[in-house]
Amino acid sequence: MQKKKLLKKIASYGVEKLFLLSACVAVLALLVIGVYILVSGLPGMFKIGVGQFLFGEKWSPSEGYYGILTMIIASLAATIGAAVIGVGIGVPTAVFLADIAPKWAVRILRPAVELLAGIPSVVYGYFGLVVLVPFISNTFGGAGNSLLAIIIILGIMILPTIINLSELAIRAVPRSFVEGSLGLGASRMQTFLRVSLPSAKSGITASIILGVGRAIGETMAVILVAGNTPQIPGSILDSVRTLTINIAFEMSYASGIHREALFATGVVLFAIIMILNFTLQAVLNRKAGTRKRRRAGVKPR
Amino acid sequence: MKRSFRILMIAILAAAMFAFSACEQTPIFDDPVEVAEQGAGGQETLPPIGDDGELKGTIEIIGSTSVQPLAEELAREFMKANPDIVVNVQGGGSSVGVTSAINGICDIGTASRSLKETEKGAGLTEHIAALDGIAVVVHPNNSVSDLSAEQVKQIYMGEITNWSEVGGADKPIIVFNREAASGTRGAFIELAKLEEKRDDGSKRLLITSEALEANSNGALKTNVSTKEGAIGYVSMGTIDDTIKAVSIGGVQATAGNVIDGTYTLYRPFLMLTSGQPNAITRAFLEFVKSEAGQEIASQDYISAN
Numbered sequence: 029m030q031k032k033k034l035l036k037k038i039a040s041y042g043v044e045k046l047f048l049l050s051a052c053v054a055v056l057a058l059l060v061i062g063v064y065i066l067v068s069g070l071p072g073m074f075k076i077g078v079g080q081f082l083f084g085e086k087w088s089p090s091e092g093y094y095g096i097l098t099m100i101i102a103s104l105a106a107t108i109g110a111a112v113i114g115v116g117i118g119v120p121t122a123v124f125l126a127d128i129a130p131k132w133a134v135r136i137l138r139p140a141v142e143l144l145a146g147i148p149s150v151v152y153g154y155f156g157l158v159v160l161v162p163f164i165s166n167t168f169g170g171a172g173n174s175l176l177a178i179i180i181i182l183g184i185m186i187l188p189t190i191i192n193l194s195e196l197a198i199r200a201v202p203r204s205f206v207e208g209s210l211g212l213g214a215s216r217m218q219t220f221l222r223v224s225l226p227s228a229k230s231g232i233t234a235s236i237i238l239g240v241g242r243a244i245g246e247t248m249a250v251i252l253v254a255g256n257t258p259q260i261p262g263s264i265l266d267s268v269r270t271l272t273i274n275i276a277f278e279m280s281y282a283s284g285i286h287r288e289a290l291f292a293t294g295v296v297l298f299a300i301i302m303i304l305n306f307t308l309q310a311v312l313n314r315k316a317g318t319r320k321r322r323r324a325g326v327k328p329r
Numbered sequence: 330m331k332r333s334f335r336i337l338m339i340a341i342l343a344a345a346m347f348a349f350s351a352c353e354q355t356p357i358f359d360d361p362v363e364v365a366e367q368g369a370g371g372q373e374t375l376p377p378i379g380d381d382g383e384l385k386g387t388i389e390i391i392g393s394t395s396v397q398p399l400a401e402e403l404a405r406e407f408m409k410a411n412p413d414i415v416v417n418v419q420g421g422g423s424s425v426g427v428t429s430a431i432n433g434i435c436d437i438g439t440a441s442r443s444l445k446e447t448e449k450g451a452g453l454t455e456h457i458a459a460l461d462g463i464a465v466v467v468h469p470n471n472s473v474s475d476l477s478a479e480q481v482k483q484i485y486m487g488e489i490t491n492w493s494e495v496g497g498a499d500k501p502i503i504v505f506n507r508e509a510a511s512g513t514r515g516a517f518i519e520l521a522k523l524e525e526k527r528d529d530g531s532k533r534l535l536i537t538s539e540a541l542e543a544n545s546n547g548a549l550k551t552n553v554s555t556k557e558g559a560i561g562y563v564s565m566g567t568i569d570d571t572i573k574a575v576s577i578g579g580v581q582a583t584a585g586n587v588i589d590g591t592y593t594l595y596r597p598f599l600m601l602t603s604g605q606p607n608a609i610t611r612a613f614l615e616f617v618k619s620e621a622g623q624e625i626a627s628q629d630y631i632s633a634n
Contacts, residue, residue, distance in 0.1 A: 090509065091533060157548070162555040171503040171556060173541050256508070256542035267541050277544060281424030281510045 062298065069295035072288025081292060087258040087269075089278065094289040096296065098258045102268035103244055103300065105261065106178045110243040113183025115236060118190030122232075125191070126198035127220065145188030153252035156181045161253055168265055173255030176264045181249050186239035193238065197231020198224055237308050244301060247272040271297045385413035386609050392419075392426020392439030393512045394545045395564035396598045399459060400439060402625055407616050414609050420545065423512025427453070430601040436610045438601040441512030441564065442519070456600040457633040458617050459626035462565035463517050463594040464574035464582040466550075468557045473497040475576045482521050484560060487537030492558065505549055505561035506540040513546070516596035517562050565595075566629035584631045598630065 073081050076094045084095015125137055156177055165172030201224050209219040225232075255267025256277065269277075271293050279290050390400050397420050404416035421429075423440035430438025431451045441461065444453065465481055467473060473495055476484075483489045484502055493499045507514035518524050524532045543549035546567050553559040554571035561572075565582055568574050574582045577594065586592035600614060616622050623632040 088534060091531065157551055158555060161552075165556050169501075171541055171559070173552065251544060252548060256544070257539060259538060267539075269542075277508050277542075278510065280421050281428045283428065 065291060065294045065298055069288065069291035069293075072285060073292040073295065075285060076289060076292070081289070082296070085260065087274070089282070089286040089289070094285070096271065096274065096293055098260050099269050099271045099274050099293070100296065100300070101260055102175065102254075103270040103272070103297070105175055106182060106250070106268070106270055107240055107244040107304075109175070109179030109264075110182035110186055111236065111240050113179065114186040114190050114239050114243070117183070118187050118235070118239070119194050119232060121187075122191050122194035122198060122235075123220065123224075126195045127224070141188050141191050144184070145192070149185065149246060149249040150252075152181050152185055153249035156249065156253035164265070170265050171255055171267060173253055173267050174265045175254075175261050175268050177253040178250050178268070178270070179264070181253055182243040182246060185246065185249060186243050189239045189242060190235045193235030194228070194232045197228035197235070200231065201227040233308060233311075237305055240304055240308075241301060244297070244304070245272060247276045251276060271300075384411055384609050384612055386415075386607070388414065388416045388437065388610055388613055389435040390416065390418045390437045390439060390600075391421055391429045391435040392437075392601075393423040393441040393598070394420040394547070395423075395441035395461065395511075395513050395567070396426075396439040396458065396600075398566065399598060399626060399630060400600075402628075403458070403613075403617055403622055406621070406625060407613055410616075411609075411612070414613075416613065422508065422510030422544075423515060424510040426512075427451075427601060430603050433603055436602070436606060437613070438603075440599040440601060442516040442596050442599075444599070444601075445515070451603075453601045453603055454606075456602070456614050456617065457597045458600050459598045459623075459633050460587060460595055460631040461598055462582050462584070462587045462592055462631070463513055463520070463562050463596065464565045464568055465560065465562050465577065465594075466553055466568065466572040466574050467560050468553060469570070469573045470557050471497060471573065473575060474573070475579060477578050478521065481577065482523060482535075485521065485523055485537065485540070486535050487539060500558045503556055503559040504537060504540040505552055505559055506536055506542050507549060507562075508542050508544045511544075512596070513562065513564055517594070520594050520596070584627075587631055595631070597633070598626075 081094055081096060082100070083097050084093065085097050086093040086095050087098065121137075121141075125134055129137065160180060161172035161174075161177050163172070164170075164174060164177055168176075205223050205227060206219055209223045210216070214222070250270055251273050254269060254273055256269045256273055257267040258269045258274070259266065261268050274293050275290050275297075278286070282290055388404075390404070397418055400418045404418055408414060408416055419435075423442055426435075426438035426440045427444065427448050428438075429435045430453055431448075438453075439458075444455065465476065471492070473492060476495060480489060480495050484495075485504060485506075487504070489495060490502055491499065492502055507517075518534070518536070523535045525535060527533055541552070543552050543561070546563050549561045549563055550567065550569075550572055553561045563572070565574075565584070565587075568582075576582065577592065580586050580591045582592055582594070587595045600617065602610060602614070606614070617626075618633070623634055626632050
């Protein structure tokens with residue numbers, strides 16, 4: 029008996045620590061990668077000059093120009109555009125799936141969304157290259173390899189993330205909230221806008237953060253449709269090069285200062301993703317905070 | 330107990346950081362010059378090639394996407410004759426091939442251009458596998474079928490921007506370039522004289538900043554084949570009916586015209602080794618240079634002999 033109990037105790041202790049160790053792997057990986065990129069990238073950035081690197085408009089390593097402003101603008105524009113499409117289509121889809129859709133529609137829609145998530149990014153890129161790019165070229169003129177093509181492809185790519193997580197969040201709103209609201213005479217639309225959506229807001233924001241993270245980091249799909257010209261886009265139909273494309277294009281053969289400049293590009297990408305994450309989270313927390321305070325203030329005692 | 334565990338975790342983290350900083354001191358990618366010194370004594374005493382039955386192992390080939398189809402075809406035939414040897418062929422671009430060969434990442438690095446001055450001192454041995462022309466290509470529906478060398482240059486410099494200026498339809502020209510690692514690009518820029526030397530010896534690229542870039546022969550072909558106004562350049566061996574090769578100054582891009590010297594847009598396909606290649610790598614290179622190997626090369630390309 030005693031022995032059995034002891035064994036059980038040891039086993040449970042072991043498992044607990046094993047899980048903790050697994051959790052540490054993720055943190056460790058983040059630390060190692062983060063430090064490695066910083067150590068390899070920052071010296072290059074200082075050698076080139078931070079201002080010249082971040083705000084230089086010309087990237088031509090063979091001639092000694094290392095400015096990534098064009099790519100920062102391209103990455104941000106592509107991500108914002110993709111987020112607009114992703115949120116604009118994704119959140120209503122999630123609401124439809126969670127609240128409104130009849131069972132048969134859910135049975136078709138949900139597997140479809142999940143399949144969309146399973147398509148490899150290079151396939152998105154190839155589809156973009158042979159279907160979307162010629163379509164844009166024929167409709168609006170120009171090459172078709174453009175910021176617009178990137179935005180559409182990325183917008184579709186982040187849909188599954190946004191739909192799945194937002195739907196989960198909306199479904200997680202307690203039934204009693206919705207019933208209470210309806211019971212007080214609010215219409216379905218009012219209930220949705222004033223009760224469901226605010227309660228699910230943190231989940232929806234999380235879905236947007238993940239979607240945006242995927243969009244800004246995507247490389248393979250983008251490389252095929254971007255046109256890859258390092259220039260500041262004058263319009264949505266111009267060819268651009270994103271930060272990720274720049275690294276993927278040139279890292280394999282670059283050496284010396286060129287290589288350091290590419291790592292520095294990685295540092296900038298890393299920084300942008302962190303800033304985006306923190307900003308979105310801060311906005312969310314602030315909103316949640318004011319709501320709590322307001323509620324607390326309303327309380328009589 | 331909890332505390333001891335926390336200490337352990339911190340120790341692991343510290344160890345990882347230490348190991349990591351140790352890596353920093355021995356860079357993964359050595360300076361090419363240093364490697365050159367190690368690999369310079371290439372031709373001294375090579376270990377003997379064993380009997381064919383004894384050859385076994387893997388040969389890694391990395392580099393040019395232009396050389397890739399030929400390298401794969403040669404590898405297939407070579408593996409048929411030597412079932413115990415596996416030959417892996419990867420793309421990446423000519424500059425990748427050169428860098429990989431210098432750093433010893435692969436057994437053979439491939440390049441679809443001559444070595445640059447900066448690469449020549451790195452102790453690489455060049456083996457010419459074939460010659461290949463570079464064809465200037467347009468959409469099949471394009472009525473233009475001949476351009477002068479000067480017109481090609483002006484199009485790539487952005488001075489000619491509409492097909493009507495060279496006798497075609499009134500359509501803007503969409504200029505396609507390859508990525509900087511491409512040997513086809515390197516050779517094209519050199520042959521079409523699209524760079525000029527500055528006074529201090531550095532080079533200035535003359536290609537228009539609006540040119541689009543595709544990162545392989547395949548991506549470039551797909552782009553040109555789906556846009557009527559597009560122009561690009563590809564390895565002559567990869568031309569098919571989805572794109573149309575234009576003649577340069579009346580000379581068709583054919584193997585015959587390269588051999589008799591009238592078509593001047595061509596470059597070597599190089600297989601590069603560093604230091605002393607192992608027995609199976611040497612056996613493969615011998616096969617490439619053999620009559621059987623050059624027979625394969627001459628199907629789509631031009632034999633090196």
